[in-house]
Amino acid sequence: MSDRDALVELDQPGRRAGSGPLGVGGTGAGHQSAGVHVSGVVKSFGTHPALRGVDLDIPVGSFTAILGPSGSGKTTLLRIVAGFERMDAGSVVVGGQVMDDGRRFVRPQRRGIGYVPQEGALFPHLTVADNVSFGVPRRKRSEVAHLVDLVGLGGLERRYPHQLSGGQQQRVALARALAIKPKVVLLDEPFSSLDASLRDGVRRDVAHILSEANATTILVTHDQDEALGVADQIAVLKEGSIVATADPRSLYAEPSDLAAALLIGDANVLTAEIHNGHAHCVLGKVEITPPGVRSSHGSAQLLLRPEQVVLHAEAAEGRVKATVVEMQYHGHDALVRIGVDAPGHPAFSARIPGDVALSEGQPIWVTLRGPGRVWTDR
C-alpha cells in the first residue's frame, strides 16, 4: 500500500499541502504546521565557507529534501534552522515568526521544531515511552502514548534503546520529535545508518507517518533515490549554494541547471547541433525542451537520461550503430555502457529491462526518445 502511495506522491507533487486527514491518530488537535523561509544564509567555519547565501522556501505541509554530497553544507543548514548553530548573515523565518536574523535569536527550545538526528540519538538512560514523552509536560504524558503505536512499536514501551534495532530506534526518534507537536520536523540523514534492506521500509513508513501528521518536513540526504522517493520538493545544495529547487519529476526530466541534473540520477551529456527544433548528436536526432530553444540554431549541450537511449537488436533506418562496452546488471533493470565508432566520444549509458541479455562487444543500434533537455551555448 505504501508502495502505491509513493507512486501517487511522485505523480502529484504538493499533494499534501493543506490536506492530510489525521487518520489513525495524527498528533491530534493543536498541531500547527508552518512554512519555513530561509534567505541569504551565510556561515563559515574559520576560513572555510560552509554556506554562501542560501535561499529556500518551504511551503506549509510539504516534504522537502535537501540533497547534496557530503561537505555541501546541508547539515549545517539544518542545524541553523534548528537553532544549534548561529549563522553569520541571513534570516530564518518559521511560520511568519523570525527565528534568527542577526538581531533576534530564538533559542532551540522555543522554536517548536522537531529534530531527528542521524542514528536517532535516543536518550540511552530512558525507556522508549520516556524517550517519546521527554518533551511533554508530566501531566500530558498520557496524551502521547498513542505515538508509540503510530510508529508501529506498541508493546515495546518499556524497552531501552540498546534493546532496539536501528530501524526501531529511528521510529522512536520520530515519535519523540512528533510528541511536541512541532511546526516543522527536521530529519538529518536519518536512514543512512540503516541496512539497505531496512532502509526502504523505514523510509516509506516515516514518510507515511509524517504525511498523516501533516507536518512540514525537511530531510537532509546525500542519497538521490531517497530524495526522489519521498520528497515533493528537492533543493540541490552544492558547495554551499542551492543550485536548483523543484519537484522531483521536473528536477529529473527538465532540470534548470546542468550541475543539478548531474547530482540526480545517471545522465549522458553530449554536444549537439540544434536544427529545425531537433538536436542532432552522435547518437542521432531527438526532440528538445524547453520549448523556447526550439527555434534557435547552433551548438548546445544535450542531457539524456539512460532510459532515453533506446537499444535495438537490428539495424534500421535512422538507427545509429554502437557496441556494448559493459553491462551493470541490477535485477529489475540493467545499465548498458555503449561506445560509438566516432573517435573522441566517451561511453554512453542506456537502461534496459533486466531480462534482456547482452554480451560485451556485441553490436547494437540506438534511437533516442525525446524530449532531451538542452542548454544553448551563448
Add this chain to the structure above:
Amino acid sequence: MTVAAAEVASPRTFHSRRRRGRARSTGLFLVSLLVALVLLLPLAFLLVEAQGAGVHTVASLIDRPLTLHLLWNTVRLAVVVTALCAVLGTGTAWLVERTDLPGRRVWAVLLVVPLAIPDFVVSFSWSSLSTAVTGYWGAVLVMTLSVYPLVYLPVAASLRNADPAQEEVAHGLGAGRLRTFWRITVGQARVAILGGCLLVVLVLLAEYGAFEILGYQTFTTEIFTESEQAFNVAAACALSLVLVALGLVVLAGETLARGRGRTTRVDRMAQHRADPLRLGRWTAVVLLALLALVLLALGLPVASSIYWWVAGPQQVLDGVSILSAAGYTALFGACAGAVATLMALPVGILAIRYDGRLRRMLERSTYLVLAIPGLIIALALAYFSEQYAGGLWYQTAPMLILAYAIMFFPLALVGVRASVAQAPVGLEHVAQSLGQGRLAVLWRVTRPLVGPGLAAAFCLVFLSVVTELTATLILVPINVQTLATQFWSYQQNLAYGQAAPFALLMIAIAAVPSYVLGRFFDRLPTRAAAS
C-alpha cells in the same frame, strides 16, 4: 590503583559531532590552561629549587658515583620487573580470555585484586616472615607480585575487544599455535602491553615504602633520606631532577614505541566470540601455576597480616585509634577525589567535545604528571611553601589534598573522559529541540549520563589516596595519622601486631571497590557501542 583498567577503557567517542565553534570554547580552554599550570607547578618549583641551590652545586651533586649507583639499581630493577610483569600479565590475560580455563570469571577477579594491596604492605608481609626477602631479589619478587596486574588489565581488555577472526585466519593460513600467538595475539595486544609496562616502570620509579622496608636503595629512597633526615635540599633536588628526567624519558619512549596505533577494528555487531583454545591435558598444570601465583600475590600478604594481627604483640606503642586514622584517610580521600575530578572536568570536556591541535597539546601536557613521582610533588610543594610563601599551608590538609589531586589527576581524567564521552553534544541538542531549557537538559540528560563516570573518577582517586604513603608522610598535618602513616610508624618500630589491622583495613577498603570499578570500566565501550 586501577590505573590500567581505566587507561584501557579510554573512551571511544561515539557519534559526538565535535563542535567546531571557536568562541564558545575559549572560557573552557582558559580554565583548562589554569589546571595544566597547577599540575605543572611541582615541576616549576623543582626548577626554582635547583636555581636556589645553585646550578653548579646541583651539577656537582649529580656528577657523583652515588648517582651512577642509584641509576644502576633503578634500571636493573626496572628492566627485570617489567619483563617479568609483561610475561606474567600477558600470559595470564591470554589464559583467561582465550582458553577454556575452568573458572575464568573467578580467576579474572583473583588475578587483579593484588593491585589493590599497597606495595609497602606486600613488602612488609614478606620481610616480616623471612629475613631472606631483602635487597635486589627481594625487590624483584615483591614488586613483580604487586604490579603485574598493571599489565594484565589492559592486555585482557584489549584481547576481549580484539577481533578473534584474525587468529582464525592465521590458523587457516597454516600458522601453528605458537606462531599465531606470537604474530597475531601479541601483535594485537602490543599497545596494551606497552601501556602496561609504562605504568609498571613509573610505579617502580615512584615507589618508596616497599624499597625502604627491603633495604633496597633507589632514587626515591635516597631523595627521601636526603630531604627528610639529612635536610640536604640541594642533594635531594639534584637527585629529583635525574628521577624526573628518567620518568620523562620512559614516557617519551613509550609514546615512540607505541607508534601510530594500527589496529583496525571491525564493526562490533559483526564480531563474534572466539572458540576458546582447549587446554586439554595442560589444564591441571595451568591451574596449579595460577593457584601458586594467586597464593603468593594475594594469599600471602593477607595471611601474613592476619597472622601478625592474631599472634603479634599488641599495645607496645602509642598511636592513634584505627577509627581516627580511617576517618582522616576517608576525609582526605574524599576531598582529593572531588578536587581532582573538578580539575579534570574542563580538560576532559575540552578533549572530547572540541577539536584542535592546541587543545590536544594541552591535554597531553597534563599526562606529564605521570612522570613525576608523588614524593617529588610533595617535596616541591613543601619546599616552595617554606621558602617563598612563609610556610603557608605547610603540613595542613589543603596542601596534602592539593598534592593528592595533582598526583592522581591522570586517573581522574581517564574517568572524566569516559563519562563525557557517554553524553554526546547531539543528545543535548535533541533535548533542547524538545523544548527543554539549559538547566533541564543538564538535569535530565547530562547528569544521568555523566554521573556514573564522574563517580568512578572520584572513587579511583579516593582509593589511590587510601593506599598512598610517600607524599602523605611528608605533608600529613601534625598530630594527624592516616591508615598508611600509622601503619608505617608501627611497622618501622617493628610493632607488627599493631601494624597488621591497619594493613588489613587498607586491603579491604581498596580491594572490593577496585573490583567493582574494574567491572564498570570494562562495560563502558560496550554500552557506548550499543546506545
